[in-house]
Amino acid sequence: MPDLIHNLEAVQQRIAMAAHVAGRDTRSVHLLAVSKTFPAEDVRAAYAAGQRAFGENYVQEALTKIETLADLRATLEWHFIGPLQSNKTRPVAEQFDWVHSVDRLKIAQRLSEQRPDNLPPLNVCLQVNISGEASKSGVSIPEAVEVAQAIAALPKLNLRGLMAIPEPAGGIDEQRVPHRHLRELFERLCNDGLELDTLSMGMSSDLEAAVLEGATIVRVGTAIFGARDYSN
Ligand SMILES: *Cc1c(COP(=O)(O)O)cnc(C)c1O
Numbered sequence: 001m002p003d004l005i006h007n008l009e010a011v012q013q014r015i016a017m018a019a020h021v022a023g024r025d026t027r028s029v030h031l032l033a034v035s036k037t038f039p040a041e042d043v044r045a046a047y048a049a050g051q052r053a054f055g056e057n058y059v060q061e062a063l064t065k066i067e068t069l070a071d072l073r074a075t076l077e078w079h080f081i082g083p084l085q086s087n088k089t090r091p092v093a094e095q096f097d098w099v100h101s102v103d104r105l106k107i108a109q110r111l112s113e114q115r116p117d118n119l120p121p122l123n124v125c126l127q128v129n130i131s132g133e134a135s136k137s138g139v140s141i142p143e144a145v146e147v148a149q150a151i152a153a154l155p156k157l158n159l160r161g162l163m164a165i166p167e168p169a170g171g172i173d174e175q176r177v178p179h180r181h182l183r184e185l186f187e188r189l190c191n192d193g194l195e196l197d198t199l200s201m202g203m204s205s206d207l208e209a210a211v212l213e214g215a216t217i218v219r220v221g222t223a224i225f226g227a228r229d230y231s232n
């Protein structure tokens with residue numbers, strides 16, 4: 001899959017360039033390859049090219065892929081980034097390394113209860129509705145402080161930081177605004193005493209803006225794997 005390898009390199013170069021402009025160390029920005037809707041073979045090809053962290057949105061699809069790629073499990077990270085219903089938390093708690101899309105305390109409580117004792121704490125991010133639209137999931141900025149404190153107290157979770165999916169915007173200056181708001185919230189939580197190290201923000205179309213505002217994980221699908229086909 002030469003395209004995939006080439007795309008992966010191009011995305012890494014975009015990250016490196018943005019980090020350079022921001023005066024940041026490139027190694028402080030981690031690439032999460034979002035493999036939803038793409039087959040396990042594509043994940044294996046990206047893995048062979050050195051990619052180690054993969055993001056999935058749909059529980060059933062992810063579980064099938066995780067099983068198919070069980071031989072790589074010890075050196076590959078699975079990140080759940082999609083909407084999570086409370087009746088689907090158990091396999092996510094059992095199979096994933098990270099969940100970026102924790103959008104309410106109840107989901108966090110279930111993940112903590114269901115995380116197996118023989119595994120390290122599940123890394124989680126609190127998803128924040130940064131654009132303020134009613135349709136998007138995530139806690140509001142005013143709610144975030146209290147919910148983050150409560151999640152940080154759960155025994156089998158490790159609250160690593162914040163995640164957002166801003167509304168698409170045209171130019172880089174406009175794209176930076178919601179990312180900046182997420183970073184400001186992150187800084188406030190750190191000042192309140194939470195030990196956070198992760199800002200999960202930036203996708204194929206706005207990763208430069210996100211890196212300029214401090215993203216530590218960019219979640220990139222299309223620019224690596226190509227356009228998604230949802231017909232099956
Ligand atoms: C699909 C998805 C991505 C990747 O989006 P692209 O535009 O394809 O890079 C990132 N984050 C989340 C939460 C997603 O659902």
